[in-house]
Amino acid sequence: MPELLVRLLLGLLFVALRAQFYPLLKLMGYRRFEPQQGSVLVACCTNGLGHLHQMERVLAVLEEAGVDFPVIALAKEKKVPSYKLVALKHRFPHARFVDLDFEVDYDNGKSFKNSAIVWNAAKTACTRSVQLSRKVAALFKQYRPAYCLSFWEPAVASIINVMNAPTRLIAVASQGQIYRDSSGDERGLLMRGLHQLCVGPRGTLVPLSVLPMEGAIPQIVSLPPAAPLLLDDGGFYVAYTTVPQVLSPLKSKLAGRRVLLFVKEKRLAYYTAKYKRYPHVTVQPASPRFAHYLARSRGLIATPSRGVVTQALAVGKPVYLFCPRGHLEQEYNLRFYLKHFAAVTSPRTRRYRRLLRVGRAGTLPSGWQGRLESLAEWDAGHAAREGARASQGRTLSEWLSQTDELIAKRLLPLLTPAPADAAAGEAAAAAGRGGGAAAERAASGGAASPAGPSPGAASPLASPVAPWVEEALRGGAVAAEGGTGAEEEADEDEGEDEDEDEEADEGDEDKGEGGARGHGA
Numbered sequence: 001m002p003e004l005l006v007r008l009l010l011g012l013l014f015v016a017l018r019a020q021f022y023p024l025l026k027l028m029g030y031r032r033f034e035p036q037q038g039s040v041l042v043a044c045c046t047n048g049l050g051h052l053h054q055m056e057r058v059l060a061v062l063e064e065a066g067v068d069f070p071v072i073a074l075a076k077e078k079k080v081p082s083y084k085l086v087a088l089k090h091r092f093p094h095a096r097f098v099d100l101d102f103e104v105d106y107d108n109g110k111s112f113k114n115s116a117i118v119w120n121a122a123k124t125a126c127t128r129s130v131q132l133s134r135k136v137a138a139l140f141k142q143y144r145p146a147y148c149l150s151f152w153e154p155a156v157a158s159i160i161n162v163m164n165a166p167t168r169l170i171a172v173a174s175q176g177q178i179y180r181d182s183s184g185d186e187r188g189l190l191m192r193g194l195h196q197l198c199v200g201p202r203g204t205l206v207p208l209s210v211l212p213m214e215g216a217i218p219q220i221v222s223l224p225p226a227a228p229l230l231l232d233d234g235g236f237y238v239a240y241t242t243v244p245q246v247l248s249p250l251k252s253k254l255a256g257r258r259v260l261l262f263v264k265e266k267r268l269a270y271y272t273a274k275y276k277r278y279p280h281v282t283v284q285p286a287s288p289r290f291a292h293y294l295a296r297s298r299g300l301i302a303t304p305s306r307g308v309v310t311q312a313l314a315v316g317k318p319v320y321l322f323c324p325r326g327h328l329e330q331e332y333n334l335r336f337y338l339k340h341f342a343a344v345t346s347p348r349t350r351r352y353r354r355l356l357r358v359g360r361a362g363t364l365p366s367g368w369q370g371r372l373e374s375l376a377e378w379d380a381g382h383a384a385r386e387g388a389r390a391s392q393g394r395t396l397s398e399w400l401s402q403t404d405e406l407i408a409k410r411l412l413p414l415l416t417p418a419p420a421d422a423a424a425g426e427a428a429a430a431a432g433r434g435g436g437a438a439a440e441r442a443a444s445g446g447a448a449s450p451a452g453p454s455p456g457a458a459s460p461l462a463s464p465v466a467p468w469v470e471e472a473l474r475g476g477a478v479a480a481e482g483g484t485g486a487e488e489e490a491d492e493d494e495g496e497d498e499d500e501d502e503e504a505d506e507g508d509e510d511k512g513e514g515g516a517r518g519h520g521a
Helices: 003-027 050-064 082-091 114-143 154-162 176-181 189-198 265-274 290-296 306-314 328-340 350-356 375-380 383-400 403-411 419-432 437-445 467-471 492-513
Strands: 036-044 068-074 096-099 145-151 168-173 204-209 236-240 258-263 281-285 299-302 319-321 344-346
Touching: 003 114, 003 154, 003 189, 036 050, 036 114, 036 154, 050 068, 050 082, 050 145, 050 168, 050 306, 050 403, 068 114, 114 145, 114 154, 145 154, 154 168, 154 189, 168 176, 176 189, 176 204, 176 328, 236 290, 258 265, 265 281, 290 306, 299 306, 306 319, 306 328, 306 383, 319 328, 328 344, 328 350
Parallel strands: 036 068, 036 145, 068 096, 145 168, 168 204, 236 258, 236 299, 258 281, 299 319, 319 344
Antiparallel strands: none
8 A cells, every 4th residue: 555545544533533532521521631740541352362461461560669659450351351350450459440441352252354343433432432531531630630641452551642631651562572573564554553542643652572672572372391291192172362263273283182262251151062073182271271271281372362372472382373364463463473483384285385485395584493294293293302392492592581570660761751841740730739720639639449359259260170181280280370361174175175164163153143243352
């Protein structure tokens, strides 16, 4: 697309946002305010678990450094698994949790369609903008945040830019690696549109990066301790994705191995029924126990979600990646992992060869360390690549071990007022002591209501665990920390059959579920 046209469309996007939100915010009582120095408004995307895990780790480090964040705004609270919401409220009991209830769905838990994203975005903007404007105007009036720490949450970020608010916007996201990597993906209309929504011209984007990168924070994951396989029959694989539809080859292409498939909590019943005819696949809801199983598994089968794949690579596990059609971020991730990691493999079907622009033989470009193979070839070839996996895992773990140090190093300067700003804030506070400012400060300072559960609250798995799953965890305690960062055959004919399997499976799901399509990464 011509650069001039891209800029024109991005300009129209800003005009549309301003035309929609500016009058609504004014109507809901938004007025220009003097920021309360040191006050941080946290906003987090809830499409998938990755952003929530990142937020939890970052806030823990900042809290230890004395940063105050009285309010945490979640894009759509009902998308957060119950165990995760309980853990967050218990971890940050002095923060008020606010449900913005405003987020474009990237998936419905079964499939991924770009057309559904556009429809859901239009519907969300038309039906929920008023309540969003009311909530954000109230938060700005009550807390007068000097900073907004955003984890790829576009609604609050867009409002800050549209209203030219005095709040400084800092975004922390793994998408930042795409914009820094100069791979070409960052120049597309969609990625630039996402940057305008989530960061904008006034914001600062701090990347989360799998490999060392200037100005970046290591990809935030919790690493389980290495553990040996405890089963005599060859072990099991773990599988995870927010779009399990793309993992349909597990049904027939890996029938000789046990697979523990983690899915979204709200889709547990659907996928349990869908896989009931395949006894080698056990379906479980996403939970903190994922890391325990990953540590004792033969490897990971997943879509290229940054957190869970990085987690597996760091502990030396072989990884097999399927990629949803049309998902630009995950297509970038797929190319990135195949280029840099010997432990990563993807299907050799026509669709993947076209995506990666390779020939019929499936040979990747010179210098790329991954490979294209069938599931059966991948399953049989783990021993040959064990040394490369272990070496790259140690290197990756060394980079990830610097996470807390670099969170503080990258973010604290951005969340600390410059001397001139601090002096101005003190002068404004002093000027207000003689009038009604004291009452205003009392109101803004005392509104944070503890929302955490009682200490020791726990959330058990939502379904029974198969006996072989429990057997995989015997032999010693495993650290309780961790979570999910919570896809083919040798010849051409087999490969085409696999693509048909995926498409047929998606068609079955569309017939069986019906209703509106959402969209989630």
